[in-house]
Amino acid sequence: MASKCVGIAGAGGLGSNAAAALVRAGIGRLVVADFDVVEDSNLDRQFYFPDQTGQPKVYALKNNLLRINPTAFVRVFHEKITPDNARSFFSSCHVVVEAFDNAEEKEWFAVWMDKHLPRIPIIMASGISGWGHPEQMRVQRTSNMYVCGHQVEPEKKEIPLLAPRVMQVAMMQADLVLEILLKDIPQTHDHNVKQ
Amino acid sequence: MTITLNNRKETFDTGPLTITDILHIKSFRFKMLVIKLNGALIAKELYDSTLVKEGDTLDVIHLISGG
Structure with missing residues (x-):
């Protein structure tokens, strides 16, 4: 896993927490792209700290990831991801x-990946707002696209994003990264899982 | 016809049906969708003309903001 490269498109609640789990799990190389800066309102669910407000998220995240593993290779781009630059960020990744x-960005990115980097598995998230009933969170799999979340549009527009569900879905994404990268390694409890 | 729609067997009175027909019958009214037919992504402009046939696997993925 130390030789594997994982792309993270966005360093908010999903990306920052998934990146932390992946570095802890031993992924050696991460590529993270995001245009945003850390704000106070992010600290309730994203992997940043109060002294980092105002910093670009990717630089703050890189610092935090290197505190977990100083030997991890974290390449960051403080840019908005667009169809023009996505290839340069992610084409060398094993999984993204x-x-x-927002949903519009999720849509263009899914379509773009399918067209331009079709061999790279993409692990998406859709539907992470609210709280409770963690069993609602699911994974929809179709060829090399994976979609984590409840996929339910909230009836009230202002259902908040709260740390437990955001992190639950980020961890589902990180776990799927491991599933894809480690697919040739058998797990001794596989037969138990399937029962 | 019977297809696999989002991992579940789903039977329609007639078939084949276009993707647009199925979205209408199932009342999927999402603006932001990604649709895969037998694992292949289908562009939005082809929903009206792409036929779903007996035994096909159709994934209608709802994209919801939040990250």
């Missing part, structure tokens, strides 16, 4: 985690 905030 989609961690955008």
Whole structure:
């Protein structure tokens, strides 16, 4: 795993937490792209700290990841991801985690990846607001696209994003990264899982 | 016809049906969708003309903001 490269498209609640789990799990190389800066309102669910407000998220995240593992190779781009630059960020990754905030961006990125980098698995998130009933969170798999979340549009527009569900979905994404990268390694409890 | 729609067997009175027909019948009214037919992504402009046939696997993925 130390030789594997994982792309993270967006360094908000999903991307920052998934990146932390992946570095802890021993992924050696991460590529993270995001245009945003850390704000106070992010600290309730994203992997940043109060002294980092105002910093670009990717630089703050790189610092935090290197505190977990100083030997991790974290390449960051403080830019908005667009169809023009996405290839330069992610073409050398073994798998890409989609961690955008809004649905329009999720859509173009899914379509773009399918067209331009079709061999790279993409792990998306859709539907992470609210709380409770963690069993609602699911994974929809179709060829090399994976979609984590409840996929339910909230009836009230202002259902908040709260740390437990955001992190639950980020961890589902990170776990799928491991599933993809480690698919040739058998797990001794596989037969138990399937029962 | 019977297809696999989002991992579940789903039977329709007639078939084949276009993707647009199925979205209408199932009342999927999401603006932001990614649709895969037998694992292949289908562009939005082809929803009206792409036929879903007996035994096909159709994934209608709803994209919801939040990250």
